[in-house]
Amino acid sequence: MRTVDDLRFAIALLAQASKALPDDRRFDRFLVFVEHCFGNSPVGHFAMDVVAAMPDADTLPALADLPAAAQAVDIDNPAAGRIHERLEEWSFPGVLEGLRLARVAAIRQDLRHLTASDAPANPPAGATLFRGVGTTLVDVRRRDRGRGQPDPVRIVVRKNTWPPARESVDAFALESAAGPDPTHTDIDIHFGTNREPLAGPFPGSVDFGGRRNGAEQPLSFGLATVTIPAVHKEGRIERPSFWHFEFKQDKRRHMVIDQVRILSEARWTASASSGGSGAEALLFIHGFNVDFDEALYRTAQIAHDLRFPGLTLCFSWASCGEVLDYTVDEESVRWSTHHLQTFLEVVATRLSLRRIHVVAHSMGNRALLDVLSQWTPPSGSAPLSQIVLAAPDVDAGIFRQVAKVFSRFDRVTLYASSEDKPLRVSRRLHSYPRAGDATPPLVVAHLDTVDVSAVGADLFGLGHSYFAVKPKVFSDLFYIIRHGFIPAQRASIRPVPGQGHFELA
Numbered sequence: 001m002r003t004v005d006d007l008r009f010a011i012a013l014l015a016q017a018s019k020a021l022p023d024d025r026r027f028d029r030f031l032v033f034v035e036h037c038f039g040n041s042p043v044g045h046f047a048m049d050v051v052a053a054m055p056d057a058d059t060l061p062a063l064a065d066l067p068a069a070a071q072a073v074d075i076d077n078p079a080a081g082r083i084h085e086r087l088e089e090w091s092f093p094g095v096l097e098g099l100r101l102a103r104v105a106a107i108r109q110d111l112r113h114l115t116a117s118d119a120p121a122n123p124p125a126g127a128t129l130f131r132g133v134g135t136t137l138v139d140v141r142r143r144d145r146g147r148g149q150p151d152p153v154r155i156v157v158r159k160n161t162w163p164p165a166r167e168s169v170d171a172f173a174l175e176s177a178a179g180p181d182p183t184h185t186d187i188d189i190h191f192g193t194n195r196e197p198l199a200g201p202f203p204g205s206v207d208f209g210g211r212r213n214g215a216e217q218p219l220s221f222g223l224a225t226v227t228i229p230a231v232h233k234e235g236r237i238e239r240p241s242f243w244h245f246e247f248k249q250d251k252r253r254h255m256v257i258d259q260v261r262i263l264s265e266a267r268w269t270a271s272a273s274s275g276g277s278g279a280e281a282l283l284f285i286h287g288f289n290v291d292f293d294e295a296l297y298r299t300a301q302i303a304h305d306l307r308f309p310g311l312t313l314c315f316s317w318a319s320c321g322e323v324l325d326y327t328v329d330e331e332s333v334r335w336s337t338h339h340l341q342t343f344l345e346v347v348a349t350r351l352s353l354r355r356i357h358v359v360a361h362s363m364g365n366r367a368l369l370d371v372l373s374q375w376t377p378p379s380g381s382a383p384l385s386q387i388v389l390a391a392p393d394v395d396a397g398i399f400r401q402v403a404k405v406f407s408r409f410d411r412v413t414l415y416a417s418s419e420d421k422p423l424r425v426s427r428r429l430h431s432y433p434r435a436g437d438a439t440p441p442l443v444v445a446h447l448d449t450v451d452v453s454a455v456g457a458d459l460f461g462l463g464h465s466y467f468a469v470k471p472k473v474f475s476d477l478f479y480i481i482r483h484g485f486i487p488a489q490r491a492s493i494r495p496v497p498g499q500g501h502f503e504l505a
Helices: 004-020 024-040 046-053 066-071 078-089 097-114 265-272 292-305 323-335 337-350 364-373 396-408 421-430 471-483
Strands: 136-139 153-157 165-168 184-193 195-199 206-212 220-229 256-263 279-285 311-316 353-361 384-390 411-416 448-451 493-495 502-504
Touching: 004 024, 004 066, 004 078, 004 097, 024 078, 024 097, 078 097, 184 265, 184 292, 184 337, 206 256, 206 292, 206 323, 220 265, 220 292, 256 265, 256 292, 265 337, 279 292, 279 337, 279 364, 292 311, 311 337, 323 337, 323 364, 337 353, 337 364, 353 364, 353 471, 364 384, 364 396, 384 471, 411 471, 471 502
Parallel strands: 184 311, 279 311, 279 353, 353 384, 384 411, 411 448, 448 502
Antiparallel strands: 136 153, 153 165, 184 220, 195 206, 220 256, 493 502
């Protein structure tokens, strides 16, 4: 729920838009934009956030008289209540076109009821509608503004001055004036991807699909923020569930991707280096049948549950995100090897890191192992320290060949399970064993193989994501990434006598 002032501002903004945008479809798009900001701005900051998110003053309503118009709104009017319900509802993509436009017409009618009288010409002195009256800097982080709004801005608010001054600034370098929200935690993820960039659902927003980027330079750098609710349970990715009658995302209960921004390589390295020299980094590389959003959710979940204090990274290769596109993903992950190597070289050489940990899952191990097989660390680069190969969908024979280079890294850990159903299917498709299939566990020099078959599979599950969702396995991962413990120091596993590998204790 927003504050009364937030509601007044939203109604005044929509009233001006209704006059400036006569076409119902254009007004409908603007309404979706306002709804989105209204539902996800920090309480009391909606006015600032929506102004910051406006991409172009020429295409949106004038802002000069909004404070006065907002103060004139009669929020006790039933029309205001109906608009409030619509704003709290947020847009629902499945609504039929005719029904949606009918609701737009109803909102226009309610707006006319609320704005029939003339508003005062000037904003009231010391208006309480906006935080920071007096000279104040407000950090506008663009949280959940439709995934990848234009560059952040700093809003400078001076007494009786409206609109506030807008200054381009990297808001991620600032602390939020409102302070942390106790309902959720923000995880910033610096990512690299070779997916095709797409227009997002809101003006200026960006998304990434399941196709390869056909540009001459396919690798994109970017920054995303994922919020994790305070009620989060370790290993889970909380998302709206139809079975729980949840039809929209709520930061108090769900993981939410607040924003996605594409950055130039120079800006990306500057942002990723902002934590100072000597930090550690954790890189996650996803597997088969994973779309871009899911890659970000899993990266955030791992970093959050590990309580990782350093830089969180994700490389999202162009998986189609569809079960039936297995062979397409096989070709795409092979195509991604060069891009992963480029990304990893940038991370190792330009971020002044102390060391880098890498967790790869499923088919993502193919690209990683191809990179590791030819990895020659540039002079002065950060070392690859803990490398975790979780459920690798990799030919066991090829894996043995690449394993000859494992001695170059601090420690390499393989998680394998005989209960991994996707790897059983992969074994039948390829006619050869997979490295992540523990039947029997693969044992080579300079590799710690952990058989996690004992955790089994979830009911109706596939037993393929155990590394992130099973507490016993995740606790072992915690010891590896956070403390660098060797197997003898980890209470979560024990050696299998005479076999050369380990199993869950």
